[in-house]
Amino acid sequence: MENDYGVPTAPIVTARFADYVQRDSRSHGMNLRYTFPPYPVGWVPRETLHGYVEGNDPISGAPLMEEVILALTQPLTEAEKNYKPEKRPERPRLLEPATEADFHRLFLESGWTDGMPIVLPTEERVAEMLTGTDRDPQEFVGMMSVTTHEERLQYTVERVAVNAVMAGARPEHFPVILALGASGRPSMPSSTTSFASMMVVNGPVRDEIGMNYGLGALSPVNYANSVIGRAWTLMSINFGDVRPGATFTASTGSTINYNNMCCAENEELSVWEPFHVRKGFKAGESTVSLFRGWNVLGFNTGPAQRMLQVMKNLSGPFGGAFTFVCDPLVAKSLKNDEGYDDPMKLSEWLVNELNPRFKRPEMVNFVIAGGEMNPMWVVTDFSYFQTTSVDPWIPKAGIKKDKRPLRMPEAVVCKDGSCGISH
Amino acid sequence: MRKKEESMTVLDPRGQPSGVFGRRLDPDSLPWAIHDPENQPRDTAEALGALKMAPRLDSLEGKTVYLVDTGFAGSADFIAEVQDWFTRNRPDIKTELRHKKTSMFTDEPELWKEIKKNGDAVVFGVGG
Numbered sequence: 001m002e003n004d005y006g007v008p009t010a011p012i013v014t015a016r017f018a019d020y021v022q023r024d025s026r027s028h029g030m031n032l033r034y035t036f037p038p039y040p041v042g043w044v045p046r047e048t049l050h051g052y053v054e055g056n057d058p059i060s061g062a063p064l065m066e067e068v069i070l071a072l073t074q075p076l077t078e079a080e081k082n083y084k085p086e087k088r089p090e091r092p093r094l095l096e097p098a099t100e101a102d103f104h105r106l107f108l109e110s111g112w113t114d115g116m117p118i119v120l121p122t123e124e125r126v127a128e129m130l131t132g133t134d135r136d137p138q139e140f141v142g143m144m145s146v147t148t149h150e151e152r153l154q155y156t157v158e159r160v161a162v163n164a165v166m167a168g169a170r171p172e173h174f175p176v177i178l179a180l181g182a183s184g185r186p187s188m189p190s191s192t193t194s195f196a197s198m199m200v201v202n203g204p205v206r207d208e209i210g211m212n213y214g215l216g217a218l219s220p221v222n223y224a225n226s227v228i229g230r231a232w233t234l235m236s237i238n239f240g241d242v243r244p245g246a247t248f249t250a251s252t253g254s255t256i257n258y259n260n261m262c263c264a265e266n267e268e269l270s271v272w273e274p275f276h277v278r279k280g281f282k283a284g285e286s287t288v289s290l291f292r293g294w295n296v297l298g299f300n301t302g303p304a305q306r307m308l309q310v311m312k313n314l315s316g317p318f319g320g321a322f323t324f325v326c327d328p329l330v331a332k333s334l335k336n337d338e339g340y341d342d343p344m345k346l347s348e349w350l351v352n353e354l355n356p357r358f359k360r361p362e363m364v365n366f367v368i369a370g371g372e373m374n375p376m377w378v379v380t381d382f383s384y385f386q387t388t389s390v391d392p393w394i395p396k397a398g399i400k401k402d403k404r405p406l407r408m409p410e411a412v413v414c415k416d417g418s419c420g421i422s423h
Numbered sequence: 424m425r426k427k428e429e430s431m432t433v434l435d436p437r438g439q440p441s442g443v444f445g446r447r448l449d450p451d452s453l454p455w456a457i458h459d460p461e462n463q464p465r466d467t468a469e470a471l472g473a474l475k476m477a478p479r480l481d482s483l484e485g486k487t488v489y490l491v492d493t494g495f496a497g498s499a500d501f502i503a504e505v506q507d508w509f510t511r512n513r514p515d516i517k518t519e520l521r522h523k524k525t526s527m528f529t530d531e532p533e534l535w536k537e538i539k540k541n542g543d544a545v546v547f548g549v550g551g
Contacts, residue, residue: 003474005539012505012548021550028444029471041549042496046504049497053504065508072488072544073480080476086439087470097433099428112436121434144438148457148528149445151468153438162434184460192551195458239438292458383455 002030006312010071014039015058019246024149029085037064056263069412088151093158096122108396111243114258121162129161132174134395137161142184146240147247155181155239164236167231171400172209175393177231179288180302182411183388184241188257189292190248196256196294198382199232199263199282199322200367202276203286205390206264208399213264215371215411218325220259223408229262254294263327269328270368271335272343279387286390291323293382301375302330304338304346308353310379321363321383322350327370330377371411387397442468450528457528483516486543491534492522493547501549 001007011032013021025032036059037052049282057064068210098106103120107113119125130137130293135157143152160181164174187197201211220226242248250257267274267283276287297314300306302382311322332342340349365384370376446464448456456462480486488509492502499522509518517544525531527550538545 001535001538001545002477005535006477007535007539007542008477008479008544010544010546011548011550012501012546017551027471029474030476032476037501037549039551040496041501041551044497046500049504050507052501053508065512068505068546069513071485072546073483075479076476083476085472087468091435091437091439093434095433095467097430097432100431101428103431103433107436120431121436123432123434126434142460143441143443144460145445147445149447152441152443152445152465154441154443155438155534158439159436162436166436178479189458191458234436238436243436272478275549347496385459386461 002032008072009033010035010068012037012068014041015129016040017249018059020249023246024147026083027085027150031080031083035064035067035071036060040216067090107166112234112238114230114237118166118167118234121165121387125165126158126161129165129169129171129174130158132161132171132395133157133178135178135393141178141181142239144181144184144186144236144239145191146186146188146236146242146249150163150241150247153239153241155235159239160235163234164227164231167227167234168408169227169231170402172402172405173228173231175286175341175390175399176205176288177235178393179388179390180228180232180290181235181239182393183288183290183386185290185292185385186236187260188236188240188242188248188250190242190250192251193248193294194250194252194254195292196254196260196382197232198256198261198291198380199229200275200289200291200369201228201262201264201287201390202267202274202281202289202387203299203390205286205394205399206267206285208401210405210407211264213266213369214269217263217266217369217371218261221408222412223406225262225264226259229259232260232262234237234255256296263325266328266370269372271328271331272341272366272368275365275367276387278343279384281387281389286394287387289367289387290385291380291382292385293321293323293380296313296380297322299376299378301377302333304334304340304349307377307379308350309351311354314379314381320360321381322363323367323378323380323382323384324377325367325369326377327372327375328368329370329372329375330416331366331368333375342408433442444468444471450525450530450532452529454526454528457526460496480543483513483544485515485517487517487519487541489538489542489545490518490520491538491547492520493550494523494527495550498549502546505546505548
């Protein structure tokens with residue numbers, strides 16, 4: 001309104017966001033004249049709001065409504081007339097030399113980690129990570145911000161490698177991590193509602209790098225799943241510019257942010273087409289599919305009727321989107337016993353039963369992961385956003401594997417009943 | 424005696440400034456495009472650096488002030504309280520209350536045009 005329409009404007013924002021909006025405003029070229037009532041404003045009695053309006057701005061101490069009037073009538077200062085946004089300084093490639101212990105402290109205290117120990121990105125380790133792709137280390141990969149409006153930070157192949165090293169990844173994992181970076185999507189976008197994300201890998205790369213899509217696919221029992229999911233978080237922190245309270249406003253936060261439910265799809269045991277094929281990719285392509293919402297809402301077993309029952313009793317803050325992670329036994333039952341040979345038919349049935357006016361079948365998605373220990377499914381309020389190809393990041397010679405790739409123990413698959421007596 | 428720790432060098436993990444900023448959504452955008460790197464409109468540092476604040480009014484006496492409810496939780500009641508305050512304390516100022524029809528992240532040029540045509544100033548509330 002100020003610039004485009006020439007109308008003096010007085011924005012009122014709760015005091016909890018004073019720092020956030022003032023910085024946002026300054027970086028957007030205007031030092032707007034905010035007024036700040038106390039917090040919260042939502043879900044409080046009307047009398048409380050009356051008191052806020054009659055009272056003082058807790059930041060300035062001045063009567064709130066007098067401030068609003070002054071914001072519209074006090075002549076602009078020279079600084080306001082000629083405000084120029086401050087340019088953020090360029091980041092160096094190398095940090096000042098220090099000891100290992102001091103670097104660990106620096107990374108932690110600077111907020112460049114997820115709080116867990118990291119592998120320090122030395123030049124040697126980063127160079128090794130870069131062998132996981134043929135791409136030029138200085139090639140632009142993308143830009144990201146956890147905020148809606150602040151400056152996006154851009155990053156090269158090398159900066160992605162730095163974060164991959166920090167996450168504990170090996171060069172074999174790097175193409176998937178680069179594909180995540182190329183999406184430009186932070187796994188933990190800033191919202192008071194505390195977003196969470198999920199990533200699902202499809203295609204040959206799953207087995208090449210030893211991802212888990214079987215028993216415990218969502219549990220911390222697999223190296224690749226753990227470090228790839230973590231790398232997305234670290235990239236979100238360092239490229240998305242996470243600074244709690246300043247750029248990151250998740251009120252309760254989410255433990256899903258640690259690993260982003262990183263898993264692969266169990267294409268082998270699924271009776272349905274692989275997820276990425278349903279989204280237009282070829283079966284032989286390797287991809288990573290990205291989902292975002294808030295929570296795992298519930299779990300249950302068995303038939304479509306029970307899925308519907310659970311969906312009717314649940315909804316996310318804004319409703320409408322559901323992504324199911326189903327054990328392969330669920331898909332088999334849905335196909336063989338109930339005739340759903342295509343999960344889209346199931347999505348259509350569910351949304352029509354649920355609320356045909358507002359829901360869209362493409363907002364109900366199904367991913368198959370699990371070890372056939374029980375026909376369980378979990379349902380999330382996640383929306384599907386995109387599938388991005390991993391293949392462009394894989395070296396021409398193929399995935400760069402260590403001579404003896406690191407692998408955690410695989411789930412015991414007992415075919416003759418003898419496993420129960422062993423340890 | 425403890426051996427002195429050796430100095431080492433590591434790479435910076437942070438991203439570089441791009442000069443690219445997120446922008447409010449176009450009126451026909453879906454609300455969730457606000458966090459969508461493919462569909463959210465962008466601003467540049469150059470364009471933002473040229474923005475100017477509007478000149479202020481000498482007085483609000485006899486003027487029309489639009490009060491716009493942004494749509495955040497509680498903002499409709501809050502902005503109604505602001506309107507009541509004007510009625511009680513500054514009856515010389517005319518107020519017009521409007522509720523945003525689109526999300527709080529979305530541009531609403533029809534409303535802005537109405538404010539430009541019929542109003543003298545605007546109060547937005549309440550964010551957060």
